[in-house]
Amino acid sequence: MHFSTSYAPLFSFRYSLFETLPIRDPYNLVTDESEETQLDPFHLLRYYEFAQNGDLIEIKNRATETYKLSFRMRYCGSRQKFANTQLNKLTAFKNCHIVRSIAEAIRPTPELKALSKHLLPGVIICPRTNATALFQLHKQGIVSYPITIACDDGDRQYEFLAGLSGILTMAMKYNQLRLPDDEVFIAG
DSSP: OOHHHHGGGSSSSSSOOOOOEEEEEEEEOSSOSEEEEEOHHHHHHHHHEEETTEEEEEEEEOOSOEEEEEEEEESSSOHHHHHHHHOOOOOSSEEEEEEEEEETTEOOOOOGGGGGOOOOEEEETTTTTTHHHHHHHHHTTOEEEEEEEEEEEEEEEEEEEEEEHHHHHHHHTTTTOOOOOSSSSSOO
């Protein structure tokens, strides 16, 4: 299951981390004429206020400020064990949730069924030890999101390259990625 979920983005045309959502736009904030359309969840979460009614999401208005998106994940084990077993590795992560915030203040994120995937594919890297590789990836249009990993002995901040971005990261930069103890990551 982890393997197939990790590599699924390679085999999807126009891959998105989450499937598009059916939305209702009664105030024509997104659409010109039709009240119903499909919208990328990240776009919805960043730019709109909305409510979910069953399977249909209704846009209420535009967000006054653009929301910053990040992830949070619970890991059962120590920070060191997480770094040794999960960093710089393409995998599918459990217990990973999306968080919306404005100016460091976390805003409630309405529960969206499409965002409650059991496993999220991607790569988690340390932004300090991989600053050069991360900068190069961002210049090439590869998007990453901050992720907080809550371990048994405390929280730690990393960068999450989700889905196809994670696969491209491993393909382009695997020989440059370094572990937090500044050891070189060797793909074998």
